[in-house]
Amino acid sequence: MTDHRRPPRIAALRYVILIPLGLIWLLPLYVIVINAFKPNDAILTSPFGLSHLSLTPILNALRSPDFNILAGYGVTATLVVLVNVVSVVVCAPAAYVIARRASRAKGIVLMYLFAGAFIPAVVLIIPQVYVLRSVGLMGTIVGLVLVLATVTVPVSMFAYVPFIRSIPIDIDEAAAIDGAGRLRSFWSIVFPLMRPAVVTVCILNTTGVWENFIQPFIILGPGSPWHTVTTAIYGAVGPYQTDYSVVYPNLLLVILPLLIFYLLLQRQLVGGLAGSLKG
Amino acid sequence: MSTVAPSRLRDGVRELGRRRRRGLSSGRSRVLDAALIGLPVAMVTVFTIGPVLLAVYFSLTDWDGFSLTSPFVGLQNYRDVFADASARSAVVTTIEIATACTVIVTCLSLALASMLRRPQSSNSIYRGVFFYPHMIAAIAVGFAWNALLGPHGAINTVAAQLGVGPFPFLLNPTWAVASVVGVITWQSTALGLVLFVSSMQAVPEELYESAMLDGAGPLRQFRWITMPAIAGTVTAVMVLNLAAYLRIYELILSMTQGGPAGSTQTVAYQILSVAYVNDRLGKGTAEAVLLFAATMILSLVIIIARRKGDESE
Numbered sequence: 001m002t003d004h005r006r007p008p009r010i011a012a013l014r015y016v017i018l019i020p021l022g023l024i025w026l027l028p029l030y031v032i033v034i035n036a037f038k039p040n041d042a043i044l045t046s047p048f049g050l051s052h053l054s055l056t057p058i059l060n061a062l063r064s065p066d067f068n069i070l071a072g073y074g075v076t077a078t079l080v081v082l083v084n085v086v087s088v089v090v091c092a093p094a095a096y097v098i099a100r101r102a103s104r105a106k107g108i109v110l111m112y113l114f115a116g117a118f119i120p121a122v123v124l125i126i127p128q129v130y131v132l133r134s135v136g137l138m139g140t141i142v143g144l145v146l147v148l149a150t151v152t153v154p155v156s157m158f159a160y161v162p163f164i165r166s167i168p169i170d171i172d173e174a175a176a177i178d179g180a181g182r183l184r185s186f187w188s189i190v191f192p193l194m195r196p197a198v199v200t201v202c203i204l205n206t207t208g209v210w211e212n213f214i215q216p217f218i219i220l221g222p223g224s225p226w227h228t229v230t231t232a233i234y235g236a237v238g239p240y241q242t243d244y245s246v247v248y249p250n251l252l253l254v255i256l257p258l259l260i261f262y263l264l265l266q267r268q269l270v271g272g273l274a275g276s277l278k279g
Numbered sequence: 280m281s282t283v284a285p286s287r288l289r290d291g292v293r294e295l296g297r298r299r300r301r302g303l304s305s306g307r308s309r310v311l312d313a314a315l316i317g318l319p320v321a322m323v324t325v326f327t328i329g330p331v332l333l334a335v336y337f338s339l340t341d342w343d344g345f346s347l348t349s350p351f352v353g354l355q356n357y358r359d360v361f362a363d364a365s366a367r368s369a370v371v372t373t374i375e376i377a378t379a380c381t382v383i384v385t386c387l388s389l390a391l392a393s394m395l396r397r398p399q400s401s402n403s404i405y406r407g408v409f410f411y412p413h414m415i416a417a418i419a420v421g422f423a424w425n426a427l428l429g430p431h432g433a434i435n436t437v438a439a440q441l442g443v444g445p446f447p448f449l450l451n452p453t454w455a456v457a458s459v460v461g462v463i464t465w466q467s468t469a470l471g472l473v474l475f476v477s478s479m480q481a482v483p484e485e486l487y488e489s490a491m492l493d494g495a496g497p498l499r500q501f502r503w504i505t506m507p508a509i510a511g512t513v514t515a516v517m518v519l520n521l522a523a524y525l526r527i528y529e530l531i532l533s534m535t536q537g538g539p540a541g542s543t544q545t546v547a548y549q550i551l552s553v554a555y556v557n558d559r560l561g562k563g564t565a566e567a568v569l570l571f572a573a574t575m576i577l578s579l580v581i582i583i584a585r586r587k588g589d590e591s592e
Contacts, residue, residue, distance in 0.1 A: 014394055021391075022408045025465065028423050029411065031433050035426075047433035090322065093315040101312070113319055116327035120526040120574060122547040123567040126555060127330035127337065130344070150326040153319050182308055183315075211416040213529045214551070230416050234533065237422050247426050251419055258414045266407070273470065274477040 029255075036252035040245040061249035067227055067235035069253040076229045079145065079216075080209045084202045086149040087156055092194065095160030096186050100169065110157060117154035121214045129218060141226060144219045148212065152205045155276055163197040164190065200272040203265055210258055229254055331571070338565040344558060356565035365541055366549060366566065373545045375456060377524035377577075380463045385517055387464065388471030393501055395472070396479040406472065413469035421533025424462045425449065452542030455535055459543050462530065467523065471516045478512040479505060514585040518578045525574050528552075546570050 034050060035043045042052035062070055098106045128147055129138060137143030167190060175185035191198075213230040220226050227235060233254045240246040262269060338356050340349040360366045391409060395402045412420065427433045428448035438444035448458045482504065490500050506513075528547035531537055537544035537552065544553075546566055554563025 017390075018394060018405060022405060025408050025412070028427060028465075031427060032423055035433075043433075044431060044436065047436050090318045094319045097312045097315050106316075109316055109320060112328070113323055116323050118522070118575070118578075119327060119331060119571060120522070120547070122526050122528055122550055123334060123571045124327065124330045125551070126560060126564055126567065127333035128326060130333060130337075131325060131330060133345075146322065147326050150322045153323055157319070182311060207414065213416065213418045218551070218555070230418050230529075233416075233419055233422065238533070241422070241425060241429075242431070244426055247422060251423055251426075254419045255415045258416075259411060262411065262414045266410075270410075270473045270477065274474055 032248055032251050032255065035244060035248040038245070038248075040243060043244040043248065057245045058249040058252065061236075061246070061253060064236065067232045069229060069232050069236065069250055072227050072229040072232035072254075073257065075226050076210055079141070079148065079228065080206050082141075082145045083148045083152065083209050084205050086145060087152040087205060088198060088202070090149065091153060091156035092160060092191060092198065093183065093186055095157055096164055096190060098157070099161045099164035100172070110161065113157045114154045116150070117158075121151075125214055125218050132219065138219065139221050139224060141220075144216060147215055147219060148209055151208065152201070155204060156201050158276065159197045159201050160194065163194055167193050200268060200275060203268050204272050204276065206261070207258065207269070210261075229257075334564045334567050334571075338561065338568045340561060342561045342564065344560045349561075352561070356561040357569070359562050360565050360569065363562075365544065365553075366546075366562075368541065369544045369546050369549045370569075372456065372543060373525060373527070373547075376460055376463070376527065376545065377521055379460045380467070380524045381517055381521050383460070383464050384467050384471060384520055385513065388468045388475055388516070389513070391468065391472050392475030392479055393497075393505055396476050398480065406476065409472050410469040412466040415466070417466070417529035418533045420462065420466050421530045421535075424458070424465075425534045428458055449535055450539055452539055455539055455543050459527075459530065459535065462534065463524065463527065466530075467520055471520065474512055474516055475509060478509045482508045510585065514582060517581050517585070521577055521581065522574050525570065525577070 031047060034053075035047060036058050037053045037055065039052060039054065039057065042049070062068075098110055132138040132140075132143045132147070135143075137146070171193070172185055172190055175189045176182070210229065212228070213234070216226075216228040217231050217234065220228075220231065233250055236250045237247050337349075339351060339353060341352045341355075342349045391405075395405050395409075415423075425432070428446075429435070430445060430447075430450060432448075434448070435445045438446060447454050449455050486504050487500055490504060495503070526547045527545050528551060531543055531545055531548045532552060535543040537548050547570065550563045550566050550570070554560065554566065
């Protein structure tokens with residue numbers, strides 16, 4: 001809307017930069033989408049062309065018995081749900097206690113919970129394997145969910161504690177006077193008011209769990225019957241990297257759900273990323 | 280001024296409530312509080328802080344991966360890391376990639392954000408175009424670009440039909456490192472772009488309009504209005520991105536497998552795909568501890584450097 005005041009030379013320069021760069025950025029998406037519908041020889045002779053399109057390669061990928069991406073959707077979706085539930089059940093009441101009763105000890109607890117945010121997964125994974133093995137949870141979904149839910153603790157506390165502080169305390173006062181127990185008054189009165197913060201954190205957790213590779217790859221292990229979307233693509237494509245009629249359809253299946261998720265929830269997602277940076 | 284009074288009022292109400300609550304709080308509710316806080320504390324202790332301490336401990340022992348009582352070897356694992364040519368080259372590669380990407384991605388996302396900061400619909404389409412790679416798992420990004428850049432990949436096929444190439448994107452060590460830097464740039468410009476745009480949109484448009492009336496061009500507007508306003512976000516994005524680049528693993532695994540000739544092996548790749556797979560756990564954990572220390576130190580360096588830069592203005 002302020003464009004008309006801009007000198008035309010700069011407006012032109014803007015498009016000279018943006019259009020080619022944008023095309024480069026879209027190139028992989030275009031190549032993945034069209035080649036997911038082409039047999040190998042058509043990909044090899046004309047990777048950008050639109051001829052010889054067929055549904056066979058993508059149907060092969062959908063029906064593939066090993067490292068099936070559709071089965072991966074199921075495992076990853078289960079992980080997403082379990083990690084979000086554990087994360088909310090563990091973090092929201094704790095954030096409530098910390099937010100409502102400020103004290104030096106609680107400040108230290110909060111710092112302790114934030115500390116994990118800066119430690120790379122690759123540093124933690126080998127000792128985590130040792131810990132999981134000692135308690136008999138190595139190779140199990142339960143162990144993986146606990147590790148992934150722990151990853152969500154810093155961001156959750158970071159979002160929930162200030163949010164609960166912005167909810168007037170009179171609200172839980174009123175609930176306490178009506179005789180509701182502390183936990184019940186939290187879940188029935190405070191928690192519903194926290195919805196915007198919970199939704200934001202769950203969206204960030206969901207993309208995090210969906211894209212995660214190291215933890216499911218190592219904790220579930222190569223012999224596991226469980227494959228997430230990311231470990232399935234590694235198993236499906238890794239050994240056949242030169243057979244592009246396997247590579248492209250599997251890639252399309254892997255990237256599609258999260259791209260749709262982005263299109264549907266882009267405002268919350270971008271807002272969540274910006275919000276998680278403040279402070 | 281008008282916002283101060285209600286917030287003070289709210290603090291007062293809150294303080295009153297707090298006092299009343301304290302009077303009410305019984306021993307039972309304290310136990311409940313402790314239990315509620317105890318859950319996340321226990322998880323973080325068992326799966327984050329504990330493992331960091333274990334990593335430091337294991338890095339000082341000849342660890343077999345199973346027992347806590349492996350023989351203590353002091354700093355031998357660290358000496359092994361520094362004596363190992365492939366570990367040294369992984370450190371150099373990681374630092375090269377992380378430095379190049381931090382510089383390129385910061386500049387590119389700043390440039391794109393200042394071009395796309397206004398909320399018009401064409402800009403939001405461009406923002407989507409530059410953001411979508413953020414929504415693709417790194418392991419898939421690596422496979423996709425391998426299929427594009429490989430010797431029989433899409434780009435070399437078309438180049439051959441046009442009579443140029445072949446380009447050794449993944450076959451020549453220098454090209455391979457540059458390709459990795461390019462792909463990381465493609466994927467991670469997204470984060471800086473959206474975060475810079477959201478903090479640029481908080482800058483009042485009148486500032487730009489009056490600067491334009493005073494004859495300041497886009498570059499001077501960027502230098503004297505945009506940069507000071509978003510300095511904190513720039514620091515935060517640089518630290519976040521750098522930390523991510525230092526632990527690059529999945530992309531290497533799917534795009535180059537560390538090759539050619541180990542030229543794209545990063546520290547994280549060596550820890551998981553060399554040390555862990557070959558049961559060289561003492562050395563692997565030593566590398567992990569060094570990686571953690573390097574992440575912390577470099578992040579601090581960026582924060583201090585940026586703070587100094589801001590003060591000198």
